[in-house]
Amino acid sequence: MLGVFDDDIAYMVDVIPHPKTKVNPELWTKKEILEILEKDFPFLIENHALPKGIKLTETLDDKGINSFTFNGGFTLVETEKGLYMPPGGGVASSGDSIKNVTDTDHVFNNARLLQEWLSQNALLFYNEMATGFMNVNGFPIPTMDLHYDYSYNEHEFVISDRNSGCYFIPENGKAFIVEYAASQATGCGAVRYSVGRPLHRGE
Numbered sequence: 001m002l003g004v005f006d007d008d009i010a011y012m013v014d015v016i017p018h019p020k021t022k023v024n025p026e027l028w029t030k031k032e033i034l035e036i037l038e039k040d041f042p043f044l045i046e047n048h049a050l051p052k053g054i055k056l057t058e059t060l061d062d063k064g065i066n067s068f069t070f071n072g073g074f075t076l077v078e079t080e081k082g083l084y085m086p087p088g089g090g091v092a093s094s095g096d097s098i099k100n101v102t103d104t105d106h107v108f109n110n111a112r113l114l115q116e117w118l119s120q121n122a123l124l125f126y127n128e129m130a131t132g133f134m135n136v137n138g139f140p141i142p143t144m145d146l147h148y149d150y151s152y153n154e155h156e157f158v159i160s161d162r163n164s165g166c167y168f169i170p171e172n173g174k175a176f177i178v179e180y181a182a183s184q185a186t187g188c189g190a191v192r193y194s195v196g197r198p199l200h201r202g203e
Contacts, residue, residue: 002033004044011041029066034087035079050076050083111157114170118148118159125159125168125175132177133166141166151176 002013013036016027027033037045056078060068068075074090076083089098118125126144133141142163149160151167153176160167165178 004037004041011044013037013040026062026066028088029069030062031065031077031079032062034077034084038079038081045084045087048085048087050085052082054083056083114148114157117170124173125170128173128175129161129164129166129168129177132175133164136177 001015004011004013013033018027034045056076059078060075065075065077069086069091072091074086076085078084088100089102092098092101094101126146129144130141141161144164145162147160147162148157149162149167150156151158151160151169154169156169156171158167158169158176166176168175
C-alpha cells in the first residue's frame with residue numbers, strides 16, 4: 001500500500017506488490033505513482049512542479065528513470081500534464097532517499113547543538129526537576145540518573161531522570177514531574193504535573 005500522510009489525513013494512492021528485492025526497486029521510480037497523485041491529489045505535489053512550458057529534450061520510461069537514479073544520476077519526471085522534481089529529492093550515492101538523508105543530517109545536527117546547550121545549562125534542568133518533585137510529592141527527588149531519552153508524551157527528545165520518571169523539555173524549558181503521593185496535583189509556574197508514561201530508553 002502506498003500513501004501520503006500529513007498531520008490529519010492519510011491519502012491512499014495505490015495497492016501494489018512490494019518489491020521482492022531491495023536492489024534498485026522499480027516501484028520507487030514508477031511514473032504511474034506520480035501520475036495518480038497528479039490526478040487525484042495535485043496539491044500534494046504542486047510544490048515539486050516546474051513552471052509550465054518547460055520540457056525535457058528526452059523523456060525516460062520507468063526503467064530508464066530507475067537506471068539513471070540508482071546509478072547516481074538525477075532526473076526530472078515528465079507527465080502529460082507537467083514536469084516535476086522527484087518528490088523524494090532523488091537518491092543519494094548510498095542508495096537512500098536524499099530527503100531521508102537530509103532529514104537524518106538535521107536530526108544529528110540538532111542533537112549536537114542540544115548537547116552543547118546541555119553542557120552549559122545542566123544546573124537549570126536539574127533544579128527544575130528537583131524543585132518540581134519536592135513541590136508535588138513533599139519529599140526530595142531520589143538520586144538522579146539523567147539520560148537523553150525520547151518521550152512519547154512530548155514526541156521529542158527530553159532530559160529524563162530514570163529513577164523518578166521526571167523529565168525536562170529543553171525546547172520550552174519546562175519540567176514534567178511524576179506524582180507519587182497525591183491522585184491530583186496543582187501546577188506552579190513553569191512546572192507541569194502528570195503521572196506520565198514510560199520513556200523509550202535511549203543511550
